[in-house]
Amino acid sequence: MSAVRVNAKIIRQEPIASDIYSMEISVPVIADQAKPGQFVTLYSKDGARLMPRPISICEINVAAGTLHLVYRVVGAGTREFAALQSGDWITVMGPLGNGFTIRDKKAILIGGGIGIPPMLALTAGLACEKTVVLGFRDEIFLAEAFEPYGDVYIASEDGGHGVKGNVLDAVREYGVTGEVIYACGPMPMLRAVKAYAMEHGIEAQLSLEERMACGVGACLGCVCETKDRDAHSNVHNKRICKDGPVFFAEEVELS
Amino acid sequence: MNMAVELCGVEFKNPVTVASGTFGSGEEYGEFIDLNRLGAVTTKGVANVPWQGNPTPRIAETWGGMLNAIGLQNPGMDVFCQRDIPFLKQYDTKIIVNVCGKQIADYVQVVERLAAEPVDLLEINVSCPNVKEGGIAFGQNPKALEEITQAVKAVAGQPVIMKLSPNVTDITEMARAAEAGGADGLSLINTVTGMKIDIKKRAFVLANKTGGLSGPCIKPLAVRMVYQVAQAVKLPIIGMGGITCAEDALEFMMAGATMVAVGSASFYDPLASVKVIEGIERFMREQGLTDIRDIIGCVE
Numbered sequence: 001m002s003a004v005r006v007n008a009k010i011i012r013q014e015p016i017a018s019d020i021y022s023m024e025i026s027v028p029v030i031a032d033q034a035k036p037g038q039f040v041t042l043y044s045k046d047g048a049r050l051m052p053r054p055i056s057i058c059e060i061n062v063a064a065g066t067l068h069l070v071y072r073v074v075g076a077g078t079r080e081f082a083a084l085q086s087g088d089w090i091t092v093m094g095p096l097g098n099g100f101t102i103r104d105k106k107a108i109l110i111g112g113g114i115g116i117p118p119m120l121a122l123t124a125g126l127a128c129e130k131t132v133v134l135g136f137r138d139e140i141f142l143a144e145a146f147e148p149y150g151d152v153y154i155a156s157e158d159g160g161h162g163v164k165g166n167v168l169d170a171v172r173e174y175g176v177t178g179e180v181i182y183a184c185g186p187m188p189m190l191r192a193v194k195a196y197a198m199e200h201g202i203e204a205q206l207s208l209e210e211r212m213a214c215g216v217g218a219c220l221g222c223v224c225e226t227k228d229r230d231a232h233s234n235v236h237n238k239r240i241c242k243d244g245p246v247f248f249a250e251e252v253e254l255s
Numbered sequence: 256m257n258m259a260v261e262l263c264g265v266e267f268k269n270p271v272t273v274a275s276g277t278f279g280s281g282e283e284y285g286e287f288i289d290l291n292r293l294g295a296v297t298t299k300g301v302a303n304v305p306w307q308g309n310p311t312p313r314i315a316e317t318w319g320g321m322l323n324a325i326g327l328q329n330p331g332m333d334v335f336c337q338r339d340i341p342f343l344k345q346y347d348t349k350i351i352v353n354v355c356g357k358q359i360a361d362y363v364q365v366v367e368r369l370a371a372e373p374v375d376l377l378e379i380n381v382s383c384p385n386v387k388e389g390g391i392a393f394g395q396n397p398k399a400l401e402e403i404t405q406a407v408k409a410v411a412g413q414p415v416i417m418k419l420s421p422n423v424t425d426i427t428e429m430a431r432a433a434e435a436g437g438a439d440g441l442s443l444i445n446t447v448t449g450m451k452i453d454i455k456k457r458a459f460v461l462a463n464k465t466g467g468l469s470g471p472c473i474k475p476l477a478v479r480m481v482y483q484v485a486q487a488v489k490l491p492i493i494g495m496g497g498i499t500c501a502e503d504a505l506e507f508m509m510a511g512a513t514m515v516a517v518g519s520a521s522f523y524d525p526l527a528s529v530k531v532i533e534g535i536e537r538f539m540r541e542q543g544l545t546d547i548r549d550i551i552g553c554v555e
């Protein structure tokens with residue numbers, strides 16, 4: 001099996017916070033193969049918008065053949081997606097990227113902002129002991145979906161929910177421990193998580209984000225700098241869409 | 256019904272290739288399409304040594320197109336010859352290798368190395384707008400273009416196509432310079448230098464500030480330039496710039512292109528290049544055309 005580009009039917013869609021939408025699509029051929037940490041690309045129906053929109057996979061339901069996607073409206077393309085309703089069709093390609101490497105070790109799952117959705121598929125896929133730490137600017141979303149899977153701690157920048165501060169403030173405040181960290185979120189958060197993991201000598205897997213053109217590893221638009229010379233590129237760059245989006249903290253330079 | 260064309264003495268099963276830089280060396284798109292369907296695969300530019308490319312963001316969407324400023328990141332000719340050429344040789348498609356460099360000596364080194372390799376055509380990139388040295392520096396000065404064409408031709412083991420930049424006042428002057436330098440063919444157009452500004456951040460969207468504009472928004476410009484060049488020189492042309500469907504490809508061919516390349520359309524749909532081939536076949540059936548060569552340069 002491999003990635004495919006198909007039309008998927010929208011099962012349901014609703015806003016779950018300001019500019020944050022939750023969409024469930026029926027796409028068995030992708031749901032069958034998808035792994036936590038992988039993503040799909042969605043396509044606009046407007047010929048003036050040619051770039052694929054990469055969206056992380058929030059939940060995978062193999063039995064139902066569906067994917068749950070949660071995304072933020074950031075421009076005209078995602079605004080178009082947000083207007084779609086159940087019964088409508090959308091073109092989707094996937095699954096793309098590598099996904100998380102599942103470890104059978106006590107885990108800390110850290111999600112920040114629109115980096116939270118992929119952590120839900122991961123927490124559902126991890127059988128081991130785990131703690132979830134979620135960071136928000138102010139308004140919270142999706143947090144209750146994590147509760148069946150383990151302890152959930154929240155940080156918010158305005159202090160309206162959980163600890164006032166960032167995800168690492170919550171980790172310290174609640175004494176969260178683990179042997180492996182999985183994280184997805186904005187670059188400053190990932191930088192801090194990397195530093196924390198290095199300091200504590202634990203493995204961290206970081207899911208990165210970048211503007212993409214092809215989404216399949218051909219155009220070299222979405223690279224990130226790597227510590228070592230990469231075998232494919234033969235320079236210090238890996239492709240976020242193909243070699244990632246998940247990288248081990250020590251292999252990438254987060255500038 | 257004949258779809259085959261001949262360009263620079265090489266026979267292609269159909270007139271459709273992909274534009275350099277949009278398709279890697281084909282491996283990634285091989286997951287989505289049968290590479291055997293393509294007339295040729297045109298590889299991403301390769302230099303004598305590995306290039307790191309530009310910082311990110313390298314990509315920005317614009318209305319009806321996109322800007323890119325990859326900066327010709329490539330693994331260098333050694334890895335390319337060991338890995339990418341053998342990969343492409345597994346397929347029944349021609350191989351067009353795009354060559355980039357900073358100095359004439361860099362281009363010459365790559366072209367010399369490729370002379371012994373099983374590639375069919377060389378496309379010399381003298382038109383990349385995203386690198387500080389080389390690239391477009393050769394593509395905007397007729398004298399420099401003629402000189403590099405001669406230097407490359409002197410050592411080439413394959414026919415040489417010069418890829419022209421649209422970022423010039425008179426593209427026919429550049430086409431004549433390449434012809435005078437001994438080029439066997441031309442490909443056009445490379446991307447058009449553009450810029451996008453994030454008004455909330457009051458900053459350039461691309462780390463490189465400027466990027467190369469591609470996509471359907473540049474197609475009329477590209478068709479016009481192909482037509483002008485076809486009138487000005489005798490060299491065969493690979494036409495490109497915003498082709499998304501067979502109708503677009505046919506415009507280029509009627510304007511004078513012997514072959515066409517599908518570029519950023521592959522980003523929207525990995526099947527775009529194959530759909531263009533199928534669409535040309537459908538057009539020929541509908542129009543009762545028996546030979547695709549009959550439409551090349553047919554507009555008066």
